[in-house]
Amino acid sequence: xxxxxxxxxxxxxxxxxxxxxxxxxxxxxxxxxxxxxxxxxxxxxxxxxxxxxxxxxxxxxxxxxxxxxxxxxxxxxxxxxxxxxxxxxxxxxxxxxxxxxxxxxxxxxxxxxxxxxxxxxxxxxxxxxxxxxxxxxxxxxxxxxxxxxxxxxxxxxxxxxxxxxxxxxxxxxxxxxxxxxxxxxxxxxxxxxxxxxxxxxxxxxxxxxxxxxxxxxxxxxxxxxxxxxxxxxxxxxxxxxxxxxxxxxxxxxxxxxxxxxxxxxxxxxxxxxxxxxxxxxxxxxxxxxxxxxxxxxxxxxxxxx
Amino acid sequence: xxxxxxxxxxxxxxxxxxxxxxxxxxxxxxxxxxxxxxxxxxxxxxxxxxxxxxxxxxxxxxxxxxxxxxxxxxxxxxxxxxxxxxxxxxxxxxxxxxxxxxxxxxxxxxxxxxxxxxxxxxxxxxxxxxxxxxxxxxxxxxxxxxxxxxxxxxxxxxxxxxxxxxxxxxxxxxxxxxxxxxxxxxxxxxxxxxxxxxxxxxxxxxxxxxxxxxxxxxxxxxxxxxxxxxxxxxxxxxxxxxxxxxxxxxxxxxxxxxxxxxxxxxxxxxxxxxxxxxxxxxxxxxxxxxxxxxxxxxxxxxxxxxxxxxxxxxxxxxxxxxxxxxxxxxxxxxxxxxxxxxxxxxxxxxxxxxxxxxxxxxxxxxxxxxxxxxxxxxxxxxxxxxxxxxxxxxxxxxxxxxxxxxxxxxxxxxxxxxxxxxxxxxxxxxxxxxxxxxxxxxxxxxxxxxxxxxxxxxxxxxxxxxxxxxxxxxxxxxxxxxxxxxxxxxxxxxxxxxxxxxxxxxxxxxxxxxxxxxxxxxxxxxxxxxxxxxxxxxxxxxxxxxxxxxxxxxxxxxxxxxxxxxxxxxxxxxxxxxxxxxxxxxxxxxxxxxxxxxxxx
Numbered sequence: 001x002x003x004x005x006x007x008x009x010x011x012x013x014x015x016x017x018x019x020x021x022x023x024x025x026x027x028x029x030x031x032x033x034x035x036x037x038x039x040x041x042x043x044x045x046x047x048x049x050x051x052x053x054x055x056x057x058x059x060x061x062x063x064x065x066x067x068x069x070x071x072x073x074x075x076x077x078x079x080x081x082x083x084x085x086x087x088x089x090x091x092x093x094x095x096x097x098x099x100x101x102x103x104x105x106x107x108x109x110x111x112x113x114x115x116x117x118x119x120x121x122x123x124x125x126x127x128x129x130x131x132x133x134x135x136x137x138x139x140x141x142x143x144x145x146x147x148x149x150x151x152x153x154x155x156x157x158x159x160x161x162x163x164x165x166x167x168x169x170x171x172x173x174x175x176x177x178x179x180x181x182x183x184x185x186x187x188x189x190x191x192x193x194x195x196x197x198x199x200x201x202x203x204x205x206x207x208x209x210x211x212x213x214x215x216x217x218x219x220x221x222x223x224x225x226x227x228x229x230x231x232x233x234x235x236x237x238x239x240x241x242x243x244x245x246x247x248x249x250x251x252x253x254x255x256x257x258x259x260x261x262x263x264x265x266x267x268x269x270x271x272x273x274x275x276x277x278x279x280x281x282x283x284x285x286x287x288x289x290x291x292x293x294x295x296x297x298x299x300x301x302x303x304x305x
Numbered sequence: 306x307x308x309x310x311x312x313x314x315x316x317x318x319x320x321x322x323x324x325x326x327x328x329x330x331x332x333x334x335x336x337x338x339x340x341x342x343x344x345x346x347x348x349x350x351x352x353x354x355x356x357x358x359x360x361x362x363x364x365x366x367x368x369x370x371x372x373x374x375x376x377x378x379x380x381x382x383x384x385x386x387x388x389x390x391x392x393x394x395x396x397x398x399x400x401x402x403x404x405x406x407x408x409x410x411x412x413x414x415x416x417x418x419x420x421x422x423x424x425x426x427x428x429x430x431x432x433x434x435x436x437x438x439x440x441x442x443x444x445x446x447x448x449x450x451x452x453x454x455x456x457x458x459x460x461x462x463x464x465x466x467x468x469x470x471x472x473x474x475x476x477x478x479x480x481x482x483x484x485x486x487x488x489x490x491x492x493x494x495x496x497x498x499x500x501x502x503x504x505x506x507x508x509x510x511x512x513x514x515x516x517x518x519x520x521x522x523x524x525x526x527x528x529x530x531x532x533x534x535x536x537x538x539x540x541x542x543x544x545x546x547x548x549x550x551x552x553x554x555x556x557x558x559x560x561x562x563x564x565x566x567x568x569x570x571x572x573x574x575x576x577x578x579x580x581x582x583x584x585x586x587x588x589x590x591x592x593x594x595x596x597x598x599x600x601x602x603x604x605x606x607x608x609x610x611x612x613x614x615x616x617x618x619x620x621x622x623x624x625x626x627x628x629x630x631x632x633x634x635x636x637x638x639x640x641x642x643x644x645x646x647x648x649x650x651x652x653x654x655x656x657x658x659x660x661x662x663x664x665x666x667x668x669x670x671x672x673x674x675x676x677x678x679x680x681x682x683x684x685x686x687x688x689x690x691x692x693x694x695x696x697x698x699x700x701x702x703x704x705x706x707x708x709x710x711x712x713x714x715x716x717x718x719x720x721x722x723x724x725x726x727x728x729x730x731x732x733x734x735x736x737x738x739x740x741x742x743x744x745x746x747x748x749x750x751x752x753x754x755x756x757x758x759x760x761x762x763x764x765x766x767x768x769x770x771x772x773x774x775x776x777x778x779x780x781x782x783x784x785x786x787x788x789x790x791x792x793x794x795x796x797x798x799x800x801x802x803x804x805x806x807x808x809x810x811x812x813x814x815x816x817x818x819x820x821x822x823x824x825x826x827x828x829x830x831x832x833x834x835x836x837x838x839x840x841x842x843x844x845x846x847x848x849x850x851x852x853x854x855x856x857x858x859x860x861x862x863x864x865x866x867x868x869x870x871x872x873x874x875x876x877x878x879x880x881x882x883x884x885x886x887x888x889x890x891x892x893x894x895x896x897x898x899x900x901x902x903x904x905x906x
Contacts, residue, residue, distance in 0.1 A: 049430055103610050109429055110376050114566055115609040117559050122602035129596065241441060241555055248434050282445045285438045292435045293423045 011274045016153035023150065025270030026263065027159040030166030031221050033262035035239055036246035037173060037255055038217030044190045044253030045210045046105060048112050052096070052119035054240030055127075056089050056215045060222020061231035062127055063088045065136040078141035085223035086216045093215020097208050105207075124236055135232035162224055169220070173255055186210060190253055245288040251301020260300065322495050322775045330574065338480055342473045350476045356584045357483040358541050359564055363576025364490055365533035366561035371570035372494055373526045374506030376429070378558045379436030380534055382420070382443040385553035387413035387535025388542035389447055392460045397453070406539055413535020414528050416443075421527035425520050440558055448550040459549040463542050479540050486533055491573060493529070497763045497779065498772040502526050504760045507749035514709065514747070515764040516735035516820060522769065529772075534561075567608055569615025578616050636755035636797045637777045639785050660687045660722075662824050662856045663708070668717030668727075670703050677703040679880035680717070685824070690847055690857045692867045695877035696900065701860040702744055704877070705828045709741050710734045721824070740817035741826035744860075746809045750802030754793050754812050757801050759784045761819035783819075790849065791815045806833055810842065818849065825850065827859035831866055839863060843870045864901070868892065876900070 011017050039053045063085040071077040071084075096119065104111050139145075140158050147154040177183040185206055188196050197203040222231075229235065246265055250257025265284045272280025297303045323331075341353045362384060369375040391409030394400040400408065420439040427435055447454045454460055493499050504512040505519055513519045542548045551557065561576070568579025583601075590600045612619050663685040670678040678700040685691050693701050706712040708719055710731040719727040726734050735741075749757050762780040763769055788794040791811040796804060801812055810830065817825060830846060831839035843861075847870050850857045861867050867874060867888075874891045876884040884894045891897055 047430075049433070100606060100610065107609075107613065109433070110370065110562065110566065110570075111609040111613060113376065113378065113433065114559075114562060114605055117556075118602040118605035118609065120556075120602075121598035121605070125596045125599035125602070237554075237556060241437070244434060244437070248431075248438075252430075282442055282449075285441045285445065289423070289435060289438045289442070292427060292431055292438065296427050296431045 008275050016151065017274075019151060020153055020155070021270040021274060022267070023155055024159065025267040027162045027266075028270065029259075029262040029266035030162050031225050031239075032242060032246050032266055033166055033259050034169060034217050034221035034224070036243045036250070036258045036262055037170075038214035038221075039243050040247045040250070040253055040255070040258050041186070041217075042211060042214040043247065045186060045193075046101070046207055048101060048105070048116065049109075049244075050214075051113070051116040051240060052123060053214070053218050053243060054236040054238075055120050055123035056093060056218040057222040057225075057239050058127060058231070058233075058236040059092060059123065060085050060089045060219035061138070061226040061229075061235065062131050062136065062222075063219065064138045064223035064226040065131070065231050068138055082220065082223050086220040089219025089222070090212040090216030093218075094208050094212040096215075097211035101211065102204060102207065120236060120240075124233060128233060131231070133233060135230035136226075137230045138226035140227040158227060165220075165224060169217070170255070170259055177255065182209075242284065245284050247298075248288050249291045249299060251298025254298060254300040254302075257298050257300030261298075322492075322777070334577070335480075335484060339477075342476055347472060350472050352584065352588060354476055354479050354540075354544050356580050357479055358537050358544070359560065359584060360577040360580035361483045361486055361540070362534055362537040363561045363564035363568070363580050364487060365530045365537065367565045367570055367576045368490065368494070368502070368526055368530040368533070370562065370565055371575065372499060372506060373502040373523060374509075375425075375523060375527070376433045376562075377424075377436045377527075377530075378433040378555075378562070379420075379438070379440035380530070380561050381553050381557035382436075382440035383413040383417055383531040383534035384538035384541065384557075385440075385443050385447060385548075386416040386531075387538030388548045388552065389454060389460060389538075390535075391539045392463045392542045392548050393453065395463060396460065402543070406543070409539035409542070410532050410535035413538060414532035417528045417531025417534075418524075421524050421531070425523040425527060437555060437558065440553060441555060444550055444553040444555070447548075447553060454548075454550075457550055459547045460542075461547045463546045463548070475544055479544055482536065482540060486536055487577070490533065492775075493772045494573060495775050495777070496772045497768040497774060497776045498522070498525070498770055500756065500760050500763065500776040501769040503752060503756075504749050507751045508747060510711070511747040511749060511816070512760075512764075513731045514711075514735055514741060514743075515761045515816065516732050517764045517769055518730075518732045525770070563605065565615075566613075567604075567615055569617030569619075571614065572617040575615055575617050582616060636753065637781045637784075639781075639794070639797075661685070662687045662722060663858065664720040664723075665704075665708070666718045666720070668704065668707055668719065669715045670700075670707060670712060671715055676880045678707065678714075681877070681880070681882055683875060683882065683885075685856060685858050686873070687856050688854060689872040690850055690859075690870055691873045691875070692871035693858065693860045693875045693877055694862060694864070694867050695860075695883070696862065698879075699877040700880040701877055702828055705741070705826060705860060708734075708826060709739065735820060738821060738823045739826065740820040740822035740824070742810075742813045742817050742828055742830060744828040744832055746806070746813050748801050748809055748813050748816065750800075752801060753798050754788065754801050754804065754808075755784060755797040757812055758787050758815050758819055761816040762787075765820050787815045787819055790818070791845070807838055807842070810834070811845075814846070814849075818853075822855060825855050825857045827857065829860055829862075831861065831863065836863075836865075839866050840869060846870070 035053065035057050039050060042048060042050050042053070064081055067081040067084045068077060071080055074080070100115060104115055144158045144161055147156050148160065149155070177186065185196065185201060189203065189206055189210075193203050196206075242265060246258055246261040249264065250259070250261030264287070268283050268287070269280050272283050291299060338353065338357070342350050362380070366377065366380045369377050369380070387409040390412035391405040394408055395402055395405040420436070424432055424435045424439070448456055450456070494502075501512070501517055501522055504515070504517070505522060509519050541552070564579030564583050565576045566579070567583060568575035568577065586600070586604070587597055591597050594600070608615065614622070661684055663683070665681060665683040668678055668681045669676075681700070681704055693704070695701055703712065707714045710726075710729055714727060717727070718725055721737060721739060726737065749760065752760075759776065759780060762783055763776060766780065768779060785794060785797075788797055791814055793808060793811055793815065796808060801809065804812065814830070827846065831842055834842060843866050846857060846859070849855070871888060874886065874888060875882060876891060876894075876897050878900050883900060884891055884897050886894075
């Protein structure tokens with residue numbers, strides 16, 4: 001018994017290791033949150049389960065690479081790049097919505113799944129055509145390349161930026177969602193798009209805007225993650241399922257839920273790796289399955305009557 | 306058309322199940338497939354094997370997608386479980402190949418039983434997400450448990466040398482298994498079970514109110530689909546000699562959906578056509594470009610947006626639309642003559658006829674602060690036509706929905722012949738011979754009028770789990786009788802969603818009568834009808850009720866209709882009972898007049 005505990009939980013005696021895992025878990029949660037909140041926003045309004053959301057995240061990373069090269073040498077290039085990459089992906093999302101997605105809002109859900117899955121295939125090939133099959137590295141901004149000591153343990157400065165960005169975006173989303181007219185419209189559209197249209201709102205435009213905002217969030221996450229992981233094929237397919245886990249666990253359409261579920265999933269991964277490296281990710285899927293079984297509307301979502 | 310039908314009848318059910326075109330297409334495909342190794346280079350037998358595996362995989366998924374209306378995005382899990390289970394038994398446990406071949410699909414069915422138990426409780430998107438989660442769990446296990454499954458290097462060496470002799474023998478063996486499975490599933494989708502699954506696809510609520518335990522049937526469909534996917538997995542494992550985790554990766558879940566939709570998910574052979582088309586495209590396009598996924602994605606976009614009926618549906622449209630029922634959907638031949646419907650004799654009805662059929666005690670339902678039904682007590686006597694009236698929002702429909710278990714009551718009880726039914730699920734309540742119709746007509750819109758009534762009869766006869774007998778051969782006389790009774794025998798082959806509003810209402814009545822009800826609950830049977838039509842349709846109900854000795858409870862807000870038909874009237878107002886009595890009593894009641902004149906009491 002003692003040996004079992006020592007083997008699997010020995011790391012608990014090392015506070016700096018625990019802290020490290022905790023912090024890197026939080027940083028991981030930020031990426032997940034950015035991706036999942038966009039996915040959740042789009043689902044909440046359009047009821048479309050967008051498999052291509054992971055592809056948009058991947059494009060965020062590739063655009064980060066491209067914009068950094070275009071901007072090379074200009075002051076504040078990294079920050080401008082973050083904005084431009086997000087905007088580019090937002091426009092991509094808008095184009096997809098206007099040309100394709102809006103044709104199938106009322107179709108059988110199977111065609112919606114199929115269409116967004118088709119996007120995954122097409123976009124991954126387009127990325128390969130433009131950027132090749134090898135990973136593209138994006139340099140960290142000079143000021144953030146090092147690490148800082150937190151309670152005596154070194155922690156990458158860049159991840160602090162990620163945490164700050166995640167919290168900042170979360171705050172902005174909250175304000176936009178609950179304190180602006182646009183946010184009210186979005187919340188109304190989640191209840192009934194027909195009623196909103198009957199009241200004279202330009203619903204198709206609202207849907208396009210929602211798609212753009214959601215896609216922009218995925219793009220931002222991709223641009224932020226690029227300096228850590230390099231932009232590469234395959235990052236689309238791996239993030240999307242985790243984002244689904246987050247969205248389902250948190251409750252489709254709930255930002256608070258997405259935030260807390262991101263934290264839960266990321267920390268499960270961070271600490272699960274220390275205990276049972278082989279099955280840490282299974283834990284996340286199990287959590288998703290259990291939540292779906294007992295509270296299909298998610299931990300923080302609202303039950304649909 | 307009538308003669309046409311009788312011709313079909315003479316040919317018998319088997320010929321109807323296998324009309325000549327189906328036989329020709331089936332045999333042609335089989336012959337062609339059998340000739341493949343002889344006429345084209347050996348390489349193509351591998352391609353053909355791939356196509357067969359994918360076709361079987363697609364057919365099994367389509368039991369859920371096309372026939373039951375369940376969008377599973379995790380069906381590759383069962384290919385994985387089947388293939389890995391057979392492979393591991395063969396490699397690691399030393400089980401003979403033949404036994405492993407059988408045990409693989411059994412393992413897949415068991416996995417489907419476990420996962421499906423939870424999944425069928427969810428609807429639409431949530432069901433898709435949960436099946437996906439289960440598939441990812443299977444994926445992670447085979448990917449990470451290297452010591453057992455070989456992880457990403459795959460499970461290799463699945464070559465049962467003693468039984469199979471090279472690719473050609475392999476090919477014929479796979480062909481035989483796939484053909485048998487395809488035949489078995491064909492029999493299944495045309496059986497009572499198959500028709501019940503179609504009913505669930507069209508309208509789960511209506512199906513449940515035919516007395517079918519919908520969840521149980523969905524679960525059974527899920528397990529059967531998992532079993533056949535498991536067979537595809539075993540063929541895959543033994544024909545390739547290996548299993549890899551990527552067969553279970555989430556993107557693999559799209560393959561069967563893709564071939565089913567591509568070929569046409571509402572045609573039995575849709576997934577087969579889709580699989581042939583898809584694999585050939587992969588092969589041909591793959592020769593010219595490495596960007597196959599791009600092409601595939603483009604095809605999918607095209608299909609999803611412009612050809613939702615798939616290739617088969619597209620061809621049918623070219624040949625002149627689908628307004629008529631397809632041969633397979635056509636009604637069984639109408640008997641030349643049949644005795645008029647007799648009232649079922651098996652009712653335990655006492656002679657005095659003054660027994661209480663239904664007793665409602667202090668029933669309550671609150672929605673937030675709204676007391677929709679606020680302590681209603683009510684008694685319905687045998688053989689009476691009993692009306693519940695009241696202005697809009699009086700709580701009539703809420704009360705009705707609680708009687709059949711469609712809504713859970715907050716408090717109170719309902720007794721049917723003295724037996725409490727308030728805690729029973731709708732299908733059990735319907736099964737105790739209470740039938741109902743809905744305010745908003747609830748029928749199986751994508752099926753013909755004949756099929757609507759037929760399925761209701763199959764449910765009544767507890768035949769819905771029969772997966773062998775062709776449904777069209779069952780209950781022929783009774784189906785025609787009921788259609789005749791409500792005046793719809795001329796429209797038997799019409800897709801019911803295209804019937805006029807009044808005809809749809811009458812069809813729903815026939816569905817309700819198919820249950821041999823003792824008590825018939827009609828929620829606004831005349832909603833949306835013209836005044837003249839209203840009277841006629843209530844008279845029809847009354848005539849049938851007298852003929853068959855039914856007790857009828859109906860809601861209505863047209864006073865003329867009520868007074869012309871009801872023996873007893875209960876007036877509801879703001880969730881409570883305002884008055885209860887015979888038509889004369891009610892007519893002269895001051896409070897009732899006030900409510901209907903809009904003066905507050």
